[in-house]
Amino acid sequence: MPTPTPRGPMLLLLPIFLILAVVAALFAWVGGWIGNRDLTPQKMMDTAQASGKQQPGFRRAHSKGVCFDGTFAPTPAAAKLSTARAFSQPSIAVIGRFSASSNNPYAPDGASPVRGMAVQLKTDDGQDWRIAMNSFPFFAAATAQGFQAMNEAGQPDPATGKPDPDKMKAVLAAHPEIAAFQAWAKTAPRSDSLGNTRFNGVNAFRLTDAQGVDRMVRWSMRPRAPFAAMTPEQLKSADANFLGEDLERRLAAGPLVWDMVVQIAAPGDPITDPSKAWPDSRPEATIGTLTVVHAEAQATGPCRDINFDPLILPDGIAGSDDPILHARSAAYSVSFNRREREISAGKSAYPTSQNGSAR
Incomplete structure (x- = not known):
């Protein structure tokens, strides 16, 4: 045997x-x-650095920004969707950042229709939740490869100083979904204030409730201030830093408030493709309120050294298999490490504080 x-x-x-x-x-x-x-991720950040007037010590994308702080208060509906402590703790202090899309920290605020919002929530049990959103309704590409190809094709040709249109045609042929984002970028109105801008999380996440039921959602921050677009006159003559200046004026008059809303996917909705919006008919739930009370320059603010990695999540919330979501997480890590090395080496373009450290 x-x-x-x-x-x-x-x-x-x-x-x-x-x-x-x-x-x-x-x-x-x-x-x-x-x-x-x-x-x-390294190559993606190399391309981001080469696409504009990158400054050492700053983020490789969305370099221009302003810190803010405030509170997040969940609604009763939130605890029904997820066991996350952020949905049962009555109020949570938050640190956040508003940003522009350029990698030039001195770019004019009206240059792009894209504005960004990032938020960090730390609950009383020590868990950390970081959220990264933008004002566009869907992402530019379905894959990291498509997004990289678009960025490479958008770089100026050394011979002409302008992007080669044939390269972009080839990218659109291989990644046709990018055309929808380009159309949006050409026609989207630019908000005249950060306080009236809606910010969208275009990637899908999984919420798990107390019974173990999973729901795939996308979230957004919806301002209570009514949207207003920049006028043609403002586009021509607005100060380069008008968004930050407007934010200071509004906060001097009182807090700014956004409702956090989740859209719940139905069977067949594209969970792993952020370039496709879900139908407006999908059910929604308001899960919390973000109240912003104070803003501060990012050079001295608490948001400067935070990596707003969208895959830093608490129990009860999980990332989807969206390849863009995972590529963002990896690229953010590379960006964070590069700028931290520059700051440590004294190469940062940030102003220097009295003690000589980069701030």
């Missing part, structure tokens, strides 16, 4: 081996060591 093979202990260890393999693969992908070797 053959000797029995001791399979029992090995089978018990198999799940551990699988978990370790997955973790190792994630670290390897973030480091750019496996997967599509033609595209790594």
